[in-house]
Amino acid sequence: MKELLSGNEAVARGVLEAGVKLAVGYPGTPSTEILETVADRYPSVYAQWSPNEKVAFEVGIGASMGGARALVTMKHVGLNVAADPFMTFAYTGVNGGFVFVSADDPEMHSSQNEQDNRFFAKFAQVPFLEPSDSQESKDMLLKAYEISEKFDTPVMLHMTTRISHSKGVVELGEPVKLEENRFKKDPTKYVMIPANARGRHKVLMTRLEELKKFSEETELNVVENNGSKTGIITGGVAYQYAKEAAPDFDYFKIGFGFPLPLKKIGEFIKKHETVLVVEELEPYYEEQIKAAGFKVEGKKYFGNLGELSPYRVALGMKEAGVIDEVAMPVYEPEKLFPRPPVLCPGCPHRGVFMALRKLRVAVTGDIGCYTLGVLQPLNALDSCICMGASIGSAIGMERVQGSDKGVVAVIGDSTFFHSGITGILDAVYNKSNVTTIILDNRATAMTGGQEHPGTGHTLMGEEVPQVDVGKLVESLGVRNVRHLDPYDYEKTLEVIKEEIEKPGPSVIITNRPCVLMPRRIMDEPYVIDLEACTGCSLCFRISCPAISASSEKNKRGNPKAVIDQTLCTGCTLCAQICPEEAIILKSQFVKA
Amino acid sequence: MEKSNFNILIVGVGGQGVLLASEILSTVAMNAGLDVKKSEVHGMSQRGGVVSTHIKIAPKVYSPTIHQGQVDVLLSFEQAEALRAVNWLKKDGVVITSTTTLVPSIVTSTKGMNYPENAVELIKDRVERVIALEADKIAGELGNPRLVNTILLGVMSNYLPFEKKAWLETLKAKVKAKFVDINLKAFETGREIKLSTVDA
Numbered sequence: 001m002k003e004l005l006s007g008n009e010a011v012a013r014g015v016l017e018a019g020v021k022l023a024v025g026y027p028g029t030p031s032t033e034i035l036e037t038v039a040d041r042y043p044s045v046y047a048q049w050s051p052n053e054k055v056a057f058e059v060g061i062g063a064s065m066g067g068a069r070a071l072v073t074m075k076h077v078g079l080n081v082a083a084d085p086f087m088t089f090a091y092t093g094v095n096g097g098f099v100f101v102s103a104d105d106p107e108m109h110s111s112q113n114e115q116d117n118r119f120f121a122k123f124a125q126v127p128f129l130e131p132s133d134s135q136e137s138k139d140m141l142l143k144a145y146e147i148s149e150k151f152d153t154p155v156m157l158h159m160t161t162r163i164s165h166s167k168g169v170v171e172l173g174e175p176v177k178l179e180e181n182r183f184k185k186d187p188t189k190y191v192m193i194p195a196n197a198r199g200r201h202k203v204l205m206t207r208l209e210e211l212k213k214f215s216e217e218t219e220l221n222v223v224e225n226n227g228s229k230t231g232i233i234t235g236g237v238a239y240q241y242a243k244e245a246a247p248d249f250d251y252f253k254i255g256f257g258f259p260l261p262l263k264k265i266g267e268f269i270k271k272h273e274t275v276l277v278v279e280e281l282e283p284y285y286e287e288q289i290k291a292a293g294f295k296v297e298g299k300k301y302f303g304n305l306g307e308l309s310p311y312r313v314a315l316g317m318k319e320a321g322v323i324d325e326v327a328m329p330v331y332e333p334e335k336l337f338p339r340p341p342v343l344c345p346g347c348p349h350r351g352v353f354m355a356l357r358k359l360r361v362a363v364t365g366d367i368g369c370y371t372l373g374v375l376q377p378l379n380a381l382d383s384c385i386c387m388g389a390s391i392g393s394a395i396g397m398e399r400v401q402g403s404d405k406g407v408v409a410v411i412g413d414s415t416f417f418h419s420g421i422t423g424i425l426d427a428v429y430n431k432s433n434v435t436t437i438i439l440d441n442r443a444t445a446m447t448g449g450q451e452h453p454g455t456g457h458t459l460m461g462e463e464v465p466q467v468d469v470g471k472l473v474e475s476l477g478v479r480n481v482r483h484l485d486p487y488d489y490e491k492t493l494e495v496i497k498e499e500i501e502k503p504g505p506s507v508i509i510t511n512r513p514c515v516l517m518p519r520r521i522m523d524e525p526y527v528i529d530l531e532a533c534t535g536c537s538l539c540f541r542i543s544c545p546a547i548s549a550s551s552e553k554n555k556r557g558n559p560k561a562v563i564d565q566t567l568c569t570g571c572t573l574c575a576q577i578c579p580e581e582a583i584i585l586k587s588q589f590v591k592a
Numbered sequence: 593m594e595k596s597n598f599n600i601l602i603v604g605v606g607g608q609g610v611l612l613a614s615e616i617l618s619t620v621a622m623n624a625g626l627d628v629k630k631s632e633v634h635g636m637s638q639r640g641g642v643v644s645t646h647i648k649i650a651p652k653v654y655s656p657t658i659h660q661g662q663v664d665v666l667l668s669f670e671q672a673e674a675l676r677a678v679n680w681l682k683k684d685g686v687v688i689t690s691t692t693t694l695v696p697s698i699v700t701s702t703k704g705m706n707y708p709e710n711a712v713e714l715i716k717d718r719v720e721r722v723i724a725l726e727a728d729k730i731a732g733e734l735g736n737p738r739l740v741n742t743i744l745l746g747v748m749s750n751y752l753p754f755e756k757k758a759w760l761e762t763l764k765a766k767v768k769a770k771f772v773d774i775n776l777k778a779f780e781t782g783r784e785i786k787l788s789t790v791d792a
Contacts, residue, residue, distance in 0.1 A: 004622055004630075109633045133629070133656070166631040166656035169622055243654040310659040329661030331718045333679040336672060337699050337707060341606065341641035372639065377701035540701040545640050548695045559700070566737065 005170045007163040010134040011073075011101060012037035013170070014141030015045055019178045021068035021096070023047040024056045026418065027447040028075030029110040030164040031103035035073055036450070039459045049450055049459045052387070052418040053078035057085045057100065064098040064154075065190060067181030069145055072100040076117045077386065081419070083120070086154070090124040091200040092190050093152035093207075096181055097145035102128075103159045106280045106307035110446075112367065112384060114306070116282040121156045121258045125204055127211055128156035129220065130235045130257045134168035140255065142176075143220065151207055151214070158257065160280065162237045162307065212259045220255035223268060230322040231272035233265060233285060233296065238308050242278045245314035246323055254285065262292045269294045276301065276320055280308050340375050345546035346521060346569030348512035349373065349439050351486040352410065353380040354542055354573070355493040361406035361500065362397060366390040366420075368412035369446045370439050377541045387415055391423025394434045406500045409436040413469065414444035414452045421472070427505035428477035435499045435506040439486075440469055441514040449517030473507045480506035487512060489576045515569050523570030526563055527589045532582035533560040539574040539583065547574060596626060598752060599658045600647040603677045604669030605694050606640045612766070613667070613741045614645040619762045620754050621649040631656035640696065642673060665751050667744055670694050671711040671724065678718055686787070687719050688747050690727035690740060723747060725785055731778070736771075739778040746782020756783070 005013065011034045015023055023038050023045055025031065038047045050056035053074040063070035074082060079102050089098075102120070105111040121128035129144050131137040137159065144155040188196045215221065228249045234242050235254035243251070252268045254260070269275045269289075277286040277298030286298040301316035302308060314326040343350050353373040356363050357380040365371055365381040366389060374381040383393060394409035401407065411420045416438050427434050444450040451457045456466040470481050480502050484495050499506035515521045528550070535554030539547050539561050546569075550562035563574075565586070575583040600617065604610045614630055621628045632645040646657045660680055666687045668674030674689035681687065695707045708714060712724040725747065731739040742763065749759050760776060767775045 002622070004618055004628065161633065162631055162656055165633060166629055167618060168629045168653075168656070169627060237656070240654040240656065244659065247654070309657055310655045311661070314659065327659060327661055329679045330683050331661075331678040331681055333677075334675050334708065334714055336676050337696070337705050339605065339640075339642050339673075339696050340698060341639035342697060344639065369639065376698050537701065540697060543697045543701070545697060547697065547700070549700045561700075 001172045002169050003172060004167050005134050006033065006165055006167045007131065007134050007137040007159055008033035008165070009037045010138040010170050011141055011157070011159075012042065013172060014138040015071055016042040017138070017173050017175050018097075018142050018145045019069055019176050020045055020071050022060065022063040023071040023073070024050055024059045025073030026050055026053045026056050026078060027444050027450040028078050028103070029447055030105055030161040031073045031075045031078070031101060031159070032447045032450065033164070034101060035459060039461075043460065047459050049452060051453055053082040054085060057082035057089075060098060060100065061085060061089050064094045064096045066096065066183050068096040069178070070096060070098050074100070074102060075111065076102055076104040076115055077111065077113065078102075079117055079120055081387065087124050088192055088197075089154050090126045091192060091197055091204055093203070094148055094154060095183065097148040098154045099141060099144040099148060099157055100154065101157045101159055103161070103164050104281075105161050107161070109161055112386065114281060116284060117156070118158055118257055118284045119282065121158070122284075125208055126154050126156055127151070127259070128158045128257045130158045130255055131163055132236055132239045132253070132255075133163070134166065134170050136255070137163060138170055140220070147214075151211060153207060153211075158236065160237055160307075208259060215256050215259050215261040216264050218256050221261050221264065222251075222253045222255065223264075224251040224253065226250055229273040231268055231275040232278055233268070233275060233289065234278040235285070236280065238278045238280050238313070241308050241310045241313040244310040245317055249322075257284075260285065260288055262288070265289060266292065266294055269296065274320070274322055276317065276322065278302060278308070278313055278316070341372060342375065342543055342545055343369065343372050344515055345544050345567045346515040346571040348441055348486045348510060348515070350542060350544065350571075351489050351492050351573055352437060352439060352496075352510060353378045354489060354577070355496050356380045356408060356410075358493060359406065359497060359500070361408050364390040364394040364397065364407065364409045366409075366411040366415050367446075368415050368439075370410055370412060373410070375543070378543050381410070388419030388423055391420055391434070391436055392426065394436070395423070395427055395430065395432045398432055398434045407434055408496070408500065409434060411436065411438055412445070413438060413440040413442060413454050414450075416469070417453050417467070421476070424473055424476050424478060424505070424507065432505050433503055435496070435508065437496070437508045437510065438469055440509050440511065443514040443517040445514045445517060449514065455518075469509050478505055478507050480504060482506070482508045484508050484510050485512065486510040487571050487573060489573060521569055525565045525568035525570055525586050526572070526575055526583050527565070527586050528561045528563055529582045529584055529589060530560055532580050534580055534582070535560045536579065538577055538579065542574060542577065544574060595753065596649075596651055598649040598665070599663050600649070600665045600667065600748070601658060601663045601677060601680050602645045602647070602667045603673045604643055605673065606643050608643070608669045609738065609741055610643050610645055610669060613745050614647055616745060616759075616762050616766055617647055617748070617752075619766070620758050623758060623762065624754055627651060627653045629653045629656040642676070644677070665748055667748055669727075669740065669744070672708060675708065675711045675715050678715060681719060684721070685719070686721040686723065686751050687715055688723045688725075688744060689715070690744065691724050692728050721787055723785060723787060730781060734774065734778055734781065736774060739774065742775045742778040743782040746779040747785045749779070749783055750786050
């Protein structure tokens with residue numbers, strides 16, 4: 001049977017077909033839909049969200065030691081968090097097959113960097129497979145489990161945004177039957193005290209030699225002969241771009257990316273006049289092929305930045321002199337205004353950023369929807385590094401600048417559970433005067449509203465107790481804990497101001513849920529009384545998508561405001577800041 | 593079928609519901625026995641930013657994204673976004689755009705930044721084959737603003753080689769039972785709108 005599946009959905013299907021017993025991860029674009037699909041369509045597989053990728057990876061390790069096939073999913077930067085267990089699990093190896101997905105984000109569609117995690121696999125000396133479409137995403141997952149069990153190693157499935165989020169036709173298969181398997185005590189393999197770890201490092205080296213042989217033989221690395229003088233070495237989605245630009249060249253398509261089949265690649269190179277390496281981001285293949293003494297070119301023509309495209313690859317091939325013509329765009333685009341993403345109408349973060357902008361304090365930010373607080377016209381966020389970084393960096397800045405300057409950390413609830421708790425612990429332990437605002441909207445909102453330890457539900461829909469953030473930070477030793485309604489603008493301003501001035505660490509917790517999740521919140525909308533509106537533009541500056549310019553102008557020719565009735569959630573913020581009381585409830589306006 | 597190679601770019605603003613249209617189109621193409629790939633970006637871009645979906649249909653599709661300047665049909669849910677994307681269109685390509693206007697707050701709050709008052713005209717200055725329709729208004733008249741999707745699909749169906757029956761069957765399968773009739777009506781309404789009718 002055939003189905004139109006995204007790369008992520010295909011991996012989820014692969015989870016079922018490979019007989020995976022446990023699938024675990026932390027949400028992160030572009031990886032999130034893998035576990036969502038598993039939980040939604042294949043409930044026979046146990047699936048869970050963990051608070052962060054490190055815990056998720058460790059849960060996966062435990063499942064593998066327990067004899068089951070396990071899958072762990074994360075976005076590229078998630079592997080930084082999980083790097084600690086990953087690097088040493090490479091030594092111990094597996095019992096049940098262990099595969100983790102690293103979903104990289106070239107172009108940073110929704111990420112803070114575009115690190116190339118193929119280097120991570122090489123760093124840990126762990127094999128990785130690189131699918132180039134949805135069908136391969138499923139097929140290679142199945143193959144990855146065989147490799148994991150055969151060579152006693154974790155395996156990385158390297159995906160990118162265009163693989164994860166592109167749909168293609170996939171032929172479905174049947175689930176495999178696996179033999180029963182359980183944990184077997186073996187301290188020399190699993191207990192990495194130095195004496196055992198030295199032994200396992202040797203095992204890792206021996207395994208690497210076996211994997212090199214495998215890489216030379218496996219059909220995952222394919223040569224396509226068309227009799228051309230030019231040869232292309234490529235893998236992942238870059239293969240598809242290159243095939244589109246030059247379908248009739250000879251191809252060396254890499255599906256097994258570490259260790260590379262350098263002998264086989266060498267033979268391919270010798271048969272061609274010119275060989276180009278087409279790969280996204282870093283020169284991962286190119287460096288190793290050049291280091292092996294072969295003459296190839298790649299980054300010189302295709303660049304290291306952002307994602308490739310059929311157009312970019314064709315231009316690079318033309319520059320390299322292997323193709324003559326590239327179809328060029330014919331129509332000139334108009335220079336237009338930008339349309340950056342914005343906080344939703346009624347978003348409970350908005351009031352907090354309006355207050356922070358007014359207070360002119362340094363605001364260290366974090367990873368989530370609220371990072372959008374940096375954009376015009378809110379302009380109220382000063383840093384964004386990684387999950388949890390807001391608190392630690394606020395502590396450091398406050399220490400060197402002094403608290404009279406005011407340093408505030410803002411962090412979402414899911415990010416707080418992920419890696420903010422230790423930051424608060426540091427603030428208490430080291431007597432910091434930093435103020436942390438936990439924007440608790442009870443959802444992992446940016447990635448689409450996934451469950452977390454504070455939502456009261458698991459990925460599989462089971463009801464569980466919700467973590468009480470206030471009690472948690474109190475138990476860590478925070479004395480100044482305040483709860484805040486971020487729809488009350490004056491109160492928000494007042495509470496943040498008070499806490500900045502207090503000595504010792506403060507934590508302010510907001511209490512409004514995400515307007516989209518788990519259910520869409522729509523209260524009575526507000527309207528603009530155009531007779532009262534003076535066109536002062538104050539309401540434009542709160543950056544609400546429901547408020548825009550009307551065709552009516554004031555005396556100075558500036559537009560008055562209008563509120564989109566289908567978008568307004570009735571959060572009241574704009575009405576609170578309107579100096580003319582021109583923003584009123586729809587029902588009141590009709591009466592008057 | 594003469595030509596079996598089609599690139600379709602669907603653009604709009606996050607939250608407009610670009611997804612359903614691309615899902616139905618892909619399914620229609622797959623059921624016609626063609627290879628299909630469809631690529632979109634999730635996450636940050638959904639929060640009121642520009643969203644775009646690439647759909648490629650051919651006997652064998654390689655890249656999931658379209659070569660710039662090779663789009664056969666540009667379908668836009670918002671007129672300025674159609675203008676922004678015209679460089680993706682190929683020489684004899686068709687632009688189908690809703691005249692919907694969504695002015696972002698960055699424009700209203702930044703001096704000197706403007707939303708083009710004549711976006712459709714600016715497209716027509718460049719491109720010969722343009723269909724601009726008040727999809728929001730038509731959807732409102734049919735009784736549900738969410739029908740914009742299906743109306744635009746109806747318009748687009750005139751420029752793709754699939755039978756009307758195939759579109760209707762896929763629509764029936766993809767929308768909730770109680771909305772089937774109204775969606776079929778919306779599709780038919782859209783299908784009546786062609787280059788020949790808008791220019792007349």
